[in-house]
Amino acid sequence: MPLGSRHGLLLIYHLARYQLLVWDPFNVDLHRLAVPPEFDRLKALFNGAVFRAAGDIQHFRVVLVSTETNEQQHTWAIARVYSTETAIWGDRISTPLPSKLPIKSHMYFNMGVLVGHSLYWLFNDRSTKTLLLDGILEFDLEKQILAVKPVPVGIPKENMCRFQVMRAEGGGLGILFLSNFSAQLWKVETDCDGAASWVLGRTVELDKLLSIDSRKKRKWHQNIEGFAEYNNVLLLRTPTDLFMIQLEPLQFKKVSKTKKWARYHPFESVYAADVDIFSSYGPSIV
Numbered sequence: 001m002p003l004g005s006r007h008g009l010l011l012i013y014h015l016a017r018y019q020l021l022v023w024d025p026f027n028v029d030l031h032r033l034a035v036p037p038e039f040d041r042l043k044a045l046f047n048g049a050v051f052r053a054a055g056d057i058q059h060f061r062v063v064l065v066s067t068e069t070n071e072q073q074h075t076w077a078i079a080r081v082y083s084t085e086t087a088i089w090g091d092r093i094s095t096p097l098p099s100k101l102p103i104k105s106h107m108y109f110n111m112g113v114l115v116g117h118s119l120y121w122l123f124n125d126r127s128t129k130t131l132l133l134d135g136i137l138e139f140d141l142e143k144q145i146l147a148v149k150p151v152p153v154g155i156p157k158e159n160m161c162r163f164q165v166m167r168a169e170g171g172g173l174g175i176l177f178l179s180n181f182s183a184q185l186w187k188v189e190t191d192c193d194g195a196a197s198w199v200l201g202r203t204v205e206l207d208k209l210l211s212i213d214s215r216k217k218r219k220w221h222q223n224i225e226g227f228a229e230y231n232n233v234l235l236l237r238t239p240t241d242l243f244m245i246q247l248e249p250l251q252f253k254k255v256s257k258t259k260k261w262a263r264y265h266p267f268e269s270v271y272a273a274d275v276d277i278f279s280s281y282g283p284s285i286v
Contacts, residue, residue: 161223
């Protein structure tokens with residue numbers, strides 16, 4: 001099961017062997033990591049992210065995040081970090097979540113996105129397909145701490161496949177929300193007193209961008225299938241087609257016809273700065 005990709009590396013969870021696989025497909029290099037015992041998928045789902053430090057092509061790190069609930073039914077977000085420099089998992093890192101969760105809640109984190117010096121995951125409840133806690137889990141890579149941030153107030157939370165944490169236009173934390181035939185791009189802004197809040201930046205009219213006719217609109221629905229963070233490219237799945245949509249500058253490419261049981265994951269690697277990302281050297285779909 002893929003957990004994400006970054007810096008030319010793929011992070012995969014091998015369910016049968018209870019291992020993490022870190023694969024470098026270009027150098028044909030594969031690392032196998034034992035999963036720490038507190039990340040038991042029979043008790044709670046977990047997700048993770050792989051990354052390299054700036055300028056370091058030899059070593060990588062893996063972050064795992066999950067939740068745990070104590071006897072008083074208080075729930076905590078937990079994380080641990082593995083580094084190839086030490087070849088061990090670091091100490092457990094945790095933060096309390098701001099509300100109690102139902103015992104049967106199926107807490108899940110979307111694939112992580114790296115923005116600045118932090119990794120972000122959306123909270124999802126797989127049993128109801130809604131966001132939980134109105135929250136985004138942040139792991140600060142420099143301070144090695146966890147925190148929970150709110151999502152924009154007032155946006156519907158019925159479908160977890162319509163949300164995506166992203167790098168906002170101009171930098172900083174952003175979130176993309178699919179609403180009918182449009183994509184809303186929200187971003188965090190700080191006022192003169194230092195208070196941060198969500199503001200709606202730009203709205204992309206998908207029906208006009210993708211030339212959706214009135215006949216298709218009657219059966220139209222779309223889900224976010226993946227996100228390529230370095231280029232801010234959205235992988236959008238519709239009933240008939242799979243699209244890559246670049247948000248800056250705005251352009252799109254139809255990748256293929258949608259296959260009912262297929263799952264798609266974007267993969268980015270390093271390339272020259274002047275190469276068009278929709279050329280053969282751009283983000284790939286795996």
